[in-house]
Amino acid sequence: xxxxxxxxxxxxxxxxxxxxxxxxxxxxxxxxxxxxxxxxxxxxxxxxxxxxxxxxxxxxxxxxxxxxxxxxxxxxxxxxxxxxxxxxxxxxxxxxxxxxxxxxxxxxxxxxxxxxxxxxxxxxxxxxxxxxxxxxxxxxxxxxxxxxxxxxxxxxxxxxxxxxxxxxxxxxxxxxxxxxxxxxxxxxxxxxxxxxxxxxxxxxxxxxxxxxxxxxxxxxxxxxxxxxxxxxxxxxxxxxxxxxxxxxxxxxxxxxxxxxxxxxxxxxxxxxxxxxxxxxxxxxxxxxxxxxxxxxxxxxxxxxxxxxxxxxxxxxxxxxxxxxxxxxxxxxxxxxxxxxxxxxxxxxxxxxxxxxxxxxxxxxx
Numbered sequence: 001x002x003x004x005x006x007x008x009x010x011x012x013x014x015x016x017x018x019x020x021x022x023x024x025x026x027x028x029x030x031x032x033x034x035x036x037x038x039x040x041x042x043x044x045x046x047x048x049x050x051x052x053x054x055x056x057x058x059x060x061x062x063x064x065x066x067x068x069x070x071x072x073x074x075x076x077x078x079x080x081x082x083x084x085x086x087x088x089x090x091x092x093x094x095x096x097x098x099x100x101x102x103x104x105x106x107x108x109x110x111x112x113x114x115x116x117x118x119x120x121x122x123x124x125x126x127x128x129x130x131x132x133x134x135x136x137x138x139x140x141x142x143x144x145x146x147x148x149x150x151x152x153x154x155x156x157x158x159x160x161x162x163x164x165x166x167x168x169x170x171x172x173x174x175x176x177x178x179x180x181x182x183x184x185x186x187x188x189x190x191x192x193x194x195x196x197x198x199x200x201x202x203x204x205x206x207x208x209x210x211x212x213x214x215x216x217x218x219x220x221x222x223x224x225x226x227x228x229x230x231x232x233x234x235x236x237x238x239x240x241x242x243x244x245x246x247x248x249x250x251x252x253x254x255x256x257x258x259x260x261x262x263x264x265x266x267x268x269x270x271x272x273x274x275x276x277x278x279x280x281x282x283x284x285x286x287x288x289x290x291x292x293x294x295x296x297x298x299x300x301x302x303x304x305x306x307x308x309x310x311x312x313x314x315x316x317x318x319x320x321x322x323x324x325x326x327x328x329x330x331x332x333x334x335x336x337x338x339x340x341x342x343x344x345x346x347x348x349x350x351x352x353x354x355x356x357x358x359x360x361x362x363x364x365x
Contacts, residue, residue, distance in 0.1 A: 038063075045308050130315050142261075149267060164222040175356055179348045179351050231251035
């Protein structure tokens with residue numbers, strides 16, 4: 001998706017400020033002369049990351065856990081008021097950033113010069129620090145292997161009321177996924193239907209993706225307000241008939257932390273899950289631009305991003321390898337994840353309400 005991402009950002013007149021002659025020591029010294037910074041991220045790991053950054057460089061940073069939706073509102077209001085509190089935003093809502101933040105100049109994308117050869121062009125403009133994944137999971141205590149082999153099985157009566165996922169009405173990455181399926185993978189969804197049912201798909205919907213989404217909604221899935229309830233419904237020990245679910249790869253850490261029995265469906269056709277990107281952006285009116293740049297550089301290093309890699313977040317820096325003890329095993333199936341394609345980033349944003357209405361109309365408890 002590299003050329004597409006760059007082209008889309010260029011069309012919005014967004015420029016990454018990559019430095020040809022990058023001097024880390026000079027950046028550190030400049031950052032030490034500035035005020036402390038706040039870093040917004042949707043994961044609590046940002047607190048740990050900011051503390052480690054402060055200890056390493058002697059530049060004070062505070063990590064603040066803020067949802068992607070709240071980040072958008074806060075960034076816009078702070079910029080408009082001329083009272084920037086969040087100097088760095090690590091945000092998973094790429095479509096909204098492309099549509100609302102970058103064009104208005106509320107934030108800017110910065111690529112450290114020494115990272116230019118390490119970050120694929122796909123993720124440079126605007127800068128993405130990681131690729132995050134939502135994956136299909138099952139309970140390994142109840143099943144010897146993944147009980148589902150094809151996504152169309154999830155529309156059948158045997159799974160009615162037994163699928164768990166985050167409510168698409170509350171999390172925009174899900175409606176973005178719907179739009180991505182229709183725009184970039186409709187033939188794959190159609191072929192999966194034929195493989196499973198042995199006949200061509202016939203539907204009154206405008207796409208195979210819409211037909212699958214409609215059938216899934218009508219099959220009465222359990223919709224939750226976050227990944228934690230999904231992880232519990234799928235992975236809690238001692239269940240005779242656990243849910244099958246779609247959740248963040250980060251939740252596989254609960255196997256150790258909470259004794260869950262989450263297993264990754266590694267053979268699911270046509271994909272085992274899907275991805276979205278996390279952008280690293282700097283508030284344009286930050287009073288501490290060098291400290292903000294230094295933090296962006298830090299999260300592009302293995303030391304900086306390590307806490308999130310433990311949660312299955314894939315770094316965009318190609319020199320960084322995932323830790324062997326990452327609990328989900330996501331790297332083994334990275335090539336079987338449906339990748340986010342920014343060619344429809346703005347369309348994803350524009351059609352969110354349409355897809356929410358589509359889900360709402362077809363959802364059946």
